[in-house]
Amino acid sequence: MNLSSSYLLSLTTFIYLGAAALYMIHWIFRVRQVGILATVVTVGGFLVQTAGIILRWKESYHLGYGHAPLSNLYESLVFFSWVTILVYLVIEWRVKKRVIGAFATPFASLAMAYASFSPSVADSIEPLIPALQSNWLLAHVITCFLGYASFAVACGLGIMYLIKMRSAHHEEVPESVTGSLPQLKVLDDLMHQTIIFGFLWLSVGIITGAVWANQAWGTYWSWDPKETWSLITWFIYATALHARFVRGWAGQRIAWLSIVGFLSVIFTYFGVNFLLSGLHSYGSG
């Protein structure tokens, strides 16, 4: 069978779904070997996906368009999932806590599943329209998605934090489901670090977008719904960062903010395209 990028990327979807399931099993049943297997599967999926992305890039040259695979919803979902796995694997490698995988890899699996199975997401390779023919495309998309992926992981950490907090006997019973989650202090610190990382990249993403808009349309900021929602997201995470300086705002509130922040990311990513365009079009219809 001829190896194509769409084959590799569909395969990735199943591998990531499997990895997420393995991480869940590892967390709930606390079997160490399953956790190791989950990591192996995730790394394998990541390699397959990387190959798929590179192949898609090459295929676009064969079609005569020749552009990085970052130009439409399908390609952005694939890239989002790729960066999420990358950010997660770095955290796993540094913190050595595989339980986090149960809360991080589902984001990547869901993104891939949506990209692969939704009939509204076209996976064909299309040529670039004039507005997208710029080197800023690469810089803008990569930086934004580094931010988005970090926020996805931070949201997973926030959910873990709240689950851990809600259980009354979190510290005492290490063999319970919530007991196997990392300590609140560790989660809080990781959440903070991940938000910082995401916030920096979101800022760079907004700025590269502004530079690009200035070059293509002659205005670096036009309060278009996408721009405005990225700024709303930025405000939410700026709140989370400042909240740590005020006593009494640690932990739980930041966990909530990381969840609300990620909802805002999702809205910036999809909602603006699907809902606000609808809101705007009813007026003209």
Add this chain to the structure above:
Amino acid sequence: MKKSTTHSQENPVIRFFSSVRLAIFLLIALALTSIIGTVIPQGQSQQFYLDNFGPGMSKLTKILHLNDTYHSWWYLSLLALFSTNLIVCTLKRLPFTLKLFKKDNLAVRSDYLTRMPYKRIWRVRDGVLDNARIQKLLSTFQEKAGSFQKRSNVDGGTLFLVERGKWSYWGLYGVHLSILIIFLGALFGSFYGFKGRIMLMEGETTDHAVRFDTAAPIPLGFSIRCDHFFVSFYENGAPKEFRSDLTILENGKEILHKAILVNDPLEYKGITFYQASYQAIPEVTVKVVSSEGAQRSFIIPAFQKVSWPESGMTLALLKYIPNIHGVPAARVWVGDGTGQGHALWVLQGRTEQYNRGNTTYKLSLVSASQRYMTGLQVKKDPGVWVVWLGCTALILGFAIVFWIPHRRSWLWVGPKDGEMQVILSGQTNKNKIHFEKDFRELEDSINSVLGTNK
């Protein structure tokens, strides 16, 4: 940095404007109110809001300027309050940071060092540390931690200090000031710049643009001509390239040529021209043969009337369709000069008849072509470089605030509690995990120096 110095006699106004709580309130308020302008369509007429939202909401829209939310008095007030908060907060923290920055970290007592988060004390058993070992100790310290400052007679011993990234306290100021710089750049640009448009037919020249906001003409100070406009498409019908070949003229002399693309504008004397839109203007050639024997061909461009004085006839192009049943077709209006007339479809390859009085005219479409009109967005924004400066400072500031730690490592050597002691201690204000790893390495190296030839 986390604890602010609160004095009881502090001015409550200053305390209010400098508080992090106000910053958090403003960030949340900005996040929430920014949603409004993405949900309510912006820049529409009053009638639009009345039709779509009813009289109540329409009135609210007018009072709160929700048709232009981000330039409304209340949104700008929030931004002004945000800026005030930033400025007051910065000024208030300045003396505190200066103190931190100027702090002499060699002016510490040995007891203080033993209370640090990272520490190790060696008691030298035989009570003496010969010069050779001290030298070895110091060279190890220097090798692992960096070049050090030294102070003698600290609690009867000698203190060595390696300090890194003390300047990183200024990163936070960089971040906060950069946001003010971005605001200033935006303000400067809005006062001393403009945004407008130019529509130019191929071959046309203009010396002014039209402002977006007031529709007033703005002189450019030079002329610009569109030599050609090109548009091309991919096989799937999506646009591939929009291109305008432009020429800048001053006093009738050609200064420069440039082909602009959507992502590749032309800048001249601080004014930038962007490829924004285009219109295809059709132009048809129609041949008219009169039953009285006269005949003539006319080139009829869109939006223009062409007349045939001898016969009292006027011709105009109402509509042009490049392809009907495989041939081009033009809807031509034929007037008799009195305002009366008749519109007819003229398809290429066929003749259409038009009767006026006893005369019959036969019209045929000889050829059709398109001329292009390019739409340029014109901008002058002297503040844009200030905005980019602010953006650069913001990112550099973030990198410093988040990742450059202020690290201190002390080494004290001297007699204490009746024996020779070596105290190693350290402190960092961020990235504790990394610092701890480095500290343990340093500790092991020193241990091997002091541990050998006991």
